[in-house]
Amino acid sequence: MIGRLLLWNAFLGRLQDKVVEEGKKDKVCWVDTKSGTFSIKSLYASLETGRVVQFPSSVVWNAWVPPRVCFFAWEVTWGKALTLDQLQRIGWSLANRCFLCLSHEESIDLILLHCDKARVLWELLFSLFRVFWVMQSTVRETLLG
Template sequence: MVICAPDGGGRSWNFLFRRNFHEWELRRFYSFYEHIFARLPSGEGEDILIWQLNRSGIFDMRSFYIALLKAPSVSFPWQSIWYVKVPRKVSFFLWTAAKGRILTIDNLVKKNLPLVNWCCLCRSDEETVDHLLLHCKFASALWSEVLIMFGV
């Protein structure tokens, strides 16, 4: 949101975030912060929306369709799961986790099971696939130990 100074002076950005940042998010936040403050509004004229995919600045389906065609398609490297020399059950777990289908509480709640959705390890956040395998403080500690063990 852009805030104007009460004396008619310059403008500045005013961000309101719903929660505090985790340590692992700070680098991304600072990058965003630098990016957005490099584009501070000049304060001249009225704010208007401009469609940047055509010359007129007005949205049209043709420019949107062309943008969709040019959009890069990111495909998951499934070979890194199925063609490595690990037991099949490890590959199957990784594949199921990558698709977000392991039986975490949020997936069980989607199946109409009456459960309280909190992480069984840290008990401080919802138990989702991403939280349980990446963001939970216990999972982070485990990954740190694994990286140290393999010298990464």
């Protein structure tokens, strides 16, 4: 069930930056195939979790952002921020529970995007600017947006 929701979330994320131009005839072109033709196979290939995602350097290393924030974004993008799941991967024996929601295992994607407390903050921020946003499954995909 969660896998299907993640696929759906990724699909909606890919649609969010599409623009409807008034006065022009509609044209459908699937950009993940050379022919521009949609197929279920090409959809699954584009949503595949093992897909190589480029590094969003222009978003992470921004001159207007303080260097320590850029460095944190760099750590998060590469999955190197020291969260409980990362500490467990390098051999620490810890109970892994998110300290914000107390109901899921802690990861950087959970803390910054998917935790109930974080989601409330994001929804508040987006509503202030009247932005409709579909959260990606990872921080890296969100930065690539």
